[in-house]
Amino acid sequence: MTVLAHHNARKVDQYLDQHHAEFTQLGKQLFDAFDYDKKKDRISSQIRNLQQVACSAARFADIEDFVKNQMGKTGNREWKQIGESVLQQLSQLRTDSATLAEDVEEQMTVRLKLARGWVRAVVSEYLYQVARSQMGDPS
Amino acid sequence: MKLLDQLSDVTYRDRAAEIVDRFVDECRCPITRSQINGLRQIAIQQPLRVKAFADHQRQRAEKKHETASQNAKATLESQIAFWKLVADLCETNKLPWSPATEVETQMPGELREENIPTKADCKSNEERGRRKQLKSSQKQWLDAWNNQHLPEFFRRFCIHYLYRLGRQEHSNKE
Numbered sequence: 467m468t469v470l471a472h473h474n475a476r477k478v479d480q481y482l483d484q485h486h487a488e489f490t491q492l493g494k495q496l497f498d499a500f501d502y503d504k505k506k507d508r509i510s511s512q513i514r515n516l517q518q519v520a521c522s523a524a525r526f527a528d529i530e531d532f533v534k535n536q537m538g539k540t541g542n543r544e545w546k547q548i549g550e551s552v553l554q555q556l557s558q559l560r561t562d563s564a565t566l567a568e569d570v571e572e573q574m575t576v577r578l579k580l581a582r583g584w585v586r587a588v589v590s591e592y593l594y595q596v597a598r599s600q601m602g603d604p605s
Numbered sequence: 606m607k608l609l610d611q612l613s614d615v616t617y618r619d620r621a622a623e624i625v626d627r628f629v630d631e632c633r634c635p636i637t638r639s640q641i642n643g644l645r646q647i648a649i650q651q652p653l654r655v656k657a658f659a660d661h662q663r664q665r666a667e668k669k670h671e672t673a674s675q676n677a678k679a680t681l682e683s684q685i686a687f688w689k690l691v692a693d694l695c696e697t698n699k700l701p702w703s704p705a706t707e708v709e710t711q712m713p714g715e716l717r718e719e720n721i722p723t724k725a726d727c728k729s730n731e732e733r734g735r736r737k738q739l740k741s742s743q744k745q746w747l748d749a750w751n752n753q754h755l756p757e758f759f760r761r762f763c764i765h766y767l768y769r770l771g772r773q774e775h776s777n778k779e
Contacts, residue, residue, distance in 0.1 A: 538767025
């Protein structure tokens with residue numbers, strides 16, 4: 467991954483801050499769809515996988531493909547329910563990456579940085595919802 | 606690697622989605638998951654054999670079509686169209702865009718067909734030797750390109766197809 471110019475790195479951080487509310491909303495939706503394993507007290511493996519892919523992908527399209535692949539499997543009701551919202555946010559990140567950097571190569575790096583910031587926010591909210599549920603918060 | 610990254614992340618992703626969307630919207634019967642997975646496997650393991658595999662699958666479907674019942678014919682026609690599309694994607698000049706047409710824009714100038722002298726143009730042994738060398742370099746370059754790029758394109762293509770299939774099944778249930 468190319469090292470981002472300082473001013474572009476700042477733009478990425480600002481963008482992630484500005485869109486934080488949308489990401490946490492998706493985190494809540496992911497919790498509604500996947501919940502967590504109450505017997506084993508473990509978070510959904512699907513959420514862990516999403517985070518893993520978003521953090522290790524060499525290309526942004528690999529993250530989109532992970533979601534599409536899950537949606538394309540037989541069954542997988544939860545992904546079919548929530549996948550389109552995930553893809554929409556990823557698509558928004560992809561479109562907006564073009565406004566944050568001019569150079570094509572930098573845009574690739576911006577996309578990946580955005581995806582990593584995005585997944586951090588989404589999964590944090592999911593984990594927060596898990597914790598609330600474990601504490602018996604009914605809301 | 607940078608070029609492959611860029612093409613895979615943008616061009617192959619966008620084109621694969623466009624091509625699949627058009628095919629799925631037009632085709633009456635979806636292709637099965639096992640066929641898509643078969644294509645994905647071949648593209649990853651033996652990218653240079655994708656066209657031969659697609660031709661073989663199409664011929665098999667055509668043969669079955671000859672004796673199939675009216676109900677089965679529609680499914681087989683979709684399969685024939687699908688494998689023809691896959692084979693066309695491996696060739697230049699068959700579609701407005703394909704990974705093969707991308708080759709033409711990326712190939713180094715000296716290896717392009719128009720820059721390699723024809724057999725008739727080569728009068729001396731030296732010229733014939735140079736032609737042979739250029740042809741061999743061209744083949745090496747093409748094989749290397751296809752080995753890297755075809756798996757990337759067809760991976761995006763197959764996953765988008767599976768995604769459309771999943772969406773279709775989900776909307777049929779609702």
